[in-house]
Amino acid sequence: MPDSSPVTLTLRRGARGGALAAAAAAGALLGFGLRGGMTARPFNAFAALLLGNRARGVWDFDAPVSLVGIVVLVAGCMLAGIVLGALATTIGTRRPRIVAFAVALVTGAAAVAILVSRAPDLIGVAPVGALSLSQGIVLAVVASVGFASGMGLAR
Numbered sequence: 001m002p003d004s005s006p007v008t009l010t011l012r013r014g015a016r017g018g019a020l021a022a023a024a025a026a027g028a029l030l031g032f033g034l035r036g037g038m039t040a041r042p043f044n045a046f047a048a049l050l051l052g053n054r055a056r057g058v059w060d061f062d063a064p065v066s067l068v069g070i071v072v073l074v075a076g077c078m079l080a081g082i083v084l085g086a087l088a089t090t091i092g093t094r095r096p097r098i099v100a101f102a103v104a105l106v107t108g109a110a111a112v113a114i115l116v117s118r119a120p121d122l123i124g125v126a127p128v129g130a131l132s133l134s135q136g137i138v139l140a141v142v143a144s145v146g147f148a149s150g151m152g153l154a155r
Contacts, residue, residue, distance in 0.1 A: 018081020108140030
């Protein structure tokens with residue numbers, strides 16, 4: 001490898017973990033949307049974090065809104081993956097996947113708590129919230145497993 005500095009390796013591992021977490025989260029969101037009969041609704045709720053009122057009330061697939069929601073989800077998972085990868089790497093352990101999962105799960109639980117209070121469009125009481133609290137918790141667990149798996153595969 002031309003550039004194998006510790007920082008580059010940490011960034012690469014975190015990005016791979018974030019990419020796998022994004023894929024896992026997108027799959028879970030797609031399943032939640034299909035079950036509710038509104039496939040794009042969870043992604044549109046993520047778009048509301050960036051677009052605000054433009055994305056609120058959009059329940060079906062709307063290309064600009066839904067694509068922004070997907071980008072927000074992927075970018076957030078990638079950024080969280082890089083930060084969590086750096087945190088997990090600094091904690092020296094024999095079991096890095098377990099540490100990565102634990103760090104991601106604690107962060108995911110904190111994110112769910114923040115989103116419940118600050119983003120009721122995303123996680124809240126139906127019909128306003130795209131996801132219920134239990135779905136938000138499942139999403140955090142699925143993303144944490146994806147992140148830990150991605151970190152393990154990135155070695």
